[in-house]
Amino acid sequence: MPYAVRARRAVQETVSGLPREFWWLWTSTLVNRLGAFVATFMALYLTLDRGYSATYAGLVAALHGLGGVVSSLGGGVMTDRLGRRPTLLIAQSSTAASVALLGFVRDPVAIAGVAFLVGMASNASRPAVQAMMADIVRPEDRIRAFSLNYWAINLGFAVSSMAAGFIAEVSYRAGFLIEAGMTMVCAVLVFLRLPESKPAASVAETAAAPRDGSVSLRTVLRDGPFMSVVGLSFLVALIFQQGAVGLPVAMGEAGFTPAEYGMAIAVNGVLIVVLQIPVTRFIQHRDPRRLLVVSSVLAGYGFALTGFAGSLGVIALTVCVWTLAEIVNAPTQTSLVVRLSPVHGRGRYQGMYTMSWSVAALVAPLLSGFVIDRFGAEWLWGLCALVGTVAGLGYAVLMRRVSEEGEKAETDKERDEGKGREETRTADGALRVADGVSGESRSSGTL
Numbered sequence: 001m002p003y004a005v006r007a008r009r010a011v012q013e014t015v016s017g018l019p020r021e022f023w024w025l026w027t028s029t030l031v032n033r034l035g036a037f038v039a040t041f042m043a044l045y046l047t048l049d050r051g052y053s054a055t056y057a058g059l060v061a062a063l064h065g066l067g068g069v070v071s072s073l074g075g076g077v078m079t080d081r082l083g084r085r086p087t088l089l090i091a092q093s094s095t096a097a098s099v100a101l102l103g104f105v106r107d108p109v110a111i112a113g114v115a116f117l118v119g120m121a122s123n124a125s126r127p128a129v130q131a132m133m134a135d136i137v138r139p140e141d142r143i144r145a146f147s148l149n150y151w152a153i154n155l156g157f158a159v160s161s162m163a164a165g166f167i168a169e170v171s172y173r174a175g176f177l178i179e180a181g182m183t184m185v186c187a188v189l190v191f192l193r194l195p196e197s198k199p200a201a202s203v204a205e206t207a208a209a210p211r212d213g214s215v216s217l218r219t220v221l222r223d224g225p226f227m228s229v230v231g232l233s234f235l236v237a238l239i240f241q242q243g244a245v246g247l248p249v250a251m252g253e254a255g256f257t258p259a260e261y262g263m264a265i266a267v268n269g270v271l272i273v274v275l276q277i278p279v280t281r282f283i284q285h286r287d288p289r290r291l292l293v294v295s296s297v298l299a300g301y302g303f304a305l306t307g308f309a310g311s312l313g314v315i316a317l318t319v320c321v322w323t324l325a326e327i328v329n330a331p332t333q334t335s336l337v338v339r340l341s342p343v344h345g346r347g348r349y350q351g352m353y354t355m356s357w358s359v360a361a362l363v364a365p366l367l368s369g370f371v372i373d374r375f376g377a378e379w380l381w382g383l384c385a386l387v388g389t390v391a392g393l394g395y396a397v398l399m400r401r402v403s404e405e406g407e408k409a410e411t412d413k414e415r416d417e418g419k420g421r422e423e424t425r426t427a428d429g430a431l432r433v434a435d436g437v438s439g440e441s442r443s444s445g446t447l
Helices: 003-015 020-034 038-049 054-081 084-102 108-136 139-170 172-193 203-208 217-222 224-241 246-253 258-283 288-308 312-340 343-374 377-420
Strands: 421-425 430-435 441-446
Touching: 003 139, 003 258, 020 108, 020 139, 020 172, 038 054, 038 108, 038 139, 038 172, 054 084, 054 108, 054 343, 084 108, 084 172, 108 139, 108 312, 108 343, 139 172, 139 258, 139 312, 217 224, 217 343, 224 288, 224 312, 224 343, 224 377, 246 258, 246 288, 246 343, 246 377, 258 312, 288 312, 288 377, 312 343, 343 377
Parallel strands: none
Antiparallel strands: 421 430, 430 441
């Protein structure tokens, strides 16, 4: 079979069977990332165009990240209380307005405050997107759906990163306004094409949940297996963040130019765009426990290899190693979060998971800077290997526990259903099966 035919068949099998609503959500994600210019040139805008110091630019970036941490939980609560669609509309409309405003404010305090609002608004949509995707996609297709969404994010970011430089040469303000406009296009797509997907709570769920039919944040915090996933995802996120914070600093100290760092990190985006779909076909039916263990260890030791890289080519090879780990880890971990989340609490659970990455984005620059300054870059790469090993062991233990509890729950459910069903004859000779679990009776017909 010719390669072109095999490739076309592989693409068709990857994208087929997903509902139309998923593709509208996917399109919204792609448009959003295609217009993500501000995050790319914010530091240049503040230092070169506005004349502020690098310290101030770092403070604004930290406030932007802090806004994302706050809204991770807030967006999750909104997703469960208001619904997926209203949360998306509010978050995307607020993002468009705050990004446009950021292009016009001049006072340094105002810039910092609006940057915080941009971080809050832009991050609030993530729990809603992930919860809606889990709602509308069948469980067996979720890894494939999350992979396609992750592919759209990286494709959009790769294009917007290249376009941001050209736009900045013309006008920084134009970049702010274009991003605001494209974010509003996302909101319009959601308004016109995406119906609300929040599932109605069942009788049993409503009885066990608060009055609004959803879990509380306290419920999430008390969920041991899920919070273990949050902690492990934080460790993995700390590793992956080093591609943006630790790697450029270490390469600069080693004598590499910013352009060489740009070429090395570009390998990450290119590989994700090229390999995400074929790798997804390979992993979608594999054991998630093994995938999470291998990807965590591969990420840690991929960065550890940077300590032995003395040329740009070798550094690019190390980027290939941890990028492969990222391609495998991202959809598998997101699918695990959905698996551990109750249907009526997906927003809060996704919000807590999103927060682990937002906190990692705040901690990683501080950690990498401290380690490099005090001990050297080699210690940072060794620490990545250690963290990756710890995360891998953690996933091995956690997934064994989750599998055992899942099997026990299924066994208990079957036993309870067997005990709860009592067959009784009615006066007309019909066999009535009483379900003791739901309290309902179903007539099986006349014998």
